[in-house]
Amino acid sequence: EDKVVQSPLSLVVHEGDTVTLNCSYEVTNFRSLLWYKQEKKAPTFLFMLTSSGIEKKSGRLSSILDKKELFSILNITATQTGDSAVYLCASGTYKYIFGTGTRLKVLA
Amino acid sequence: GVTQSPTHLIKTRGQQVTLRCSSQSGHNTVSWYQQALGQGPQFIFQYYREEENGRGNFPPRFSGLQFPNDSSELNVNALELDDSALYLCASLRESGELFFGEGSRLTVL
Numbered sequence: 001e002d003k004v005v006q007s008p009l010s011l012v013v014h015e016g017d018t019v020t021l022n023c024s025y026e027v028t029n030f031r032s033l034l035w036y037k038q039e040k041k042a043p044t045f046l047f048m049l050t051s052s053g054i055e056k057k058s059g060r061l062s063s064i065l066d067k068k069e070l071f072s073i074l075n076i077t078a079t080q081t082g083d084s085a086v087y088l089c090a091s092g093t094y095k096y097i098f099g100t101g102t103r104l105k106v107l108a
Numbered sequence: 109g110v111t112q113s114p115t116h117l118i119k120t121r122g123q124q125v126t127l128r129c130s131s132q133s134g135h136n137t138v139s140w141y142q143q144a145l146g147q148g149p150q151f152i153f154q155y156y157r158e159e160e161n162g163r164g165n166f167p168p169r170f171s172g173l174q175f176p177n178d179s180s181e182l183n184v185n186a187l188e189l190d191d192s193a194l195y196l197c198a199s200l201r202e203s204g205e206l207f208f209g210e211g212s213r214l215t216v217l
Contacts, residue, residue, distance in 0.1 A: 048205050
């Protein structure tokens with residue numbers, strides 16, 4: 001059965017800390033791994049990682065994909081209170097399997 | 109972008125509901141996901157050029173349509189309490205990127 005597992009389930013840090021969020025996946029047909037940030041409503045797209053694009057960076061956020069070990073990490077450096085959200089990862093082809101997310105709380 | 113309506117609605121058990129989604133014309137593939145509280149989104153089905161071309165583990169009372177202008181509908185019949193969730197419409201790009209609309213929050217009483 002296809003599955004995506006995220007860890008930790010929740011995390012509380014202080015502003016300025018660096019956090020690492022984990023995502024492991026087992027899917028029958030892998031095309032890409034997606035990361036999202038979800039605050040009050042719908043998930044907002046962050047990154048897509050594929051076999052041909054295993055590292056992405058945008059500002060304080062970065063992500064890598066390890067296709068051999070079937071996992072990905074999302075790093076956030078110099079965290080801010082605005083980073084507080086649930087972070088979701090998903091894997092698959094057109095039919096994406098999502099993890100349950102990591103709830104990050106950044107304290108001022 | 110992807111636009112969904114309504115944003116919130118309340119129904120009672122046994123009723124039927126229709127949720128709507130519109131995306132930029134030319135973004136032919138539309139996916140629908142259900143997100144229950146505290147869970148990740150779960151794939152319901154996908155439409156490409158007005159045909160369903162993929163379905164998740166949802167019963168037949170979940171059905172959909174896609175129109176020539178790429179707008180889409182999700183219909184749920186015989187609503188159950190467990191159908192209470194955030195319903196997300198998404199535009200799937202050829203690259204594989206998936207962009208969600210703001211969602212429709214359905215409460216079934």
